[in-house]
Amino acid sequence: MAADKLSTGTLNQKDLASYLDYHLLGSAAGVQLFDAVRQAWAGTPQEAEFRKLREELSAERKELKALHRSFGHGRNKLKRLGAMAGAVISRLNPLNPTRASGGVGTQLELESLLSALRGKQCMWQILAELAPMDPRLDALRFQELEAQAVAQQRRVERMMNSTAAQRFLASP
Template sequence: MTQQDAAPGHFTPGRESLAAYLDDHLIGAETGVRLFTAAQRTWEGSPYEETFARLVEEISDERDELESLIHALGYARSKAKAAAAAVGAAAGKLGPLNPLSTGGGATGQLELESLQSLVRMKESLWRTLLVLSGTDHRFNAARLQELIEMARGQQEAVAEVMEKTAVERFLATD
């Protein structure tokens, strides 16, 4: 029996691996939405507020698209991973450290670099699915290419904020 012939709910090891991979990326996407939303609050009132507002909208839409894809493929979310993600989200809201609260100094730089890394990971997801689209026609190659380009643009947008604010962050005088 091929993976294509597997009964619904019964996945061969390759399918289980893909389901777990997509589920992990969905957790990452949910984290990304939270972190970009926090960044939007951090940069509120700055010339970069609109940039982060746009990024939050795009990344939220992509998270929703990934979740829809997971359901369309017949995969179910891991209850354990979903619960762990919910606990992590709650802890992040209650904890004394807001990972994107200052925007300044070395911490601000690392926060922006972390946002770029999250978007780079997402780009890697879309690239992986694009490769799979060559043999699994459930993946829309044209849409995946669009998502790759969007991720590149998002990385550039964060890099632009990082570069334009670096002097102020590191070389500002009192």
């Protein structure tokens, strides 16, 4: 969409509320997945980093909830049920049910975390683009949150790369 259209258009608040609702759904599952990953990495040097990431995501989720409420829309009941189901599935952690910090399941977990963080980055980016259209949207804050999502991705990538040998090298 061209920048001139953005400055003269009005937001479709119903669509924006639905979009934010979907991201709230994903964020609930994401927080649970980060918690499950932290448990899998308990006792490792990475545990503290996963704990910190989970805390950051929890804080961002609260901010997203407040933004959603600022538009006067309640959560979609069906999506809330989906979020609860997603949280349960994340807690069960089908990618790594034994909670091991090695192997294919761990690799898939890390890739899923990266995917969730990338989706969150896209949301903040889109909200920053839409900010000129509504005073409730703070472009600078969304740019900060987008940068934080990029930094979070880099942190997970560093842990993934630095521990890859543990997962894929054969034991002697």
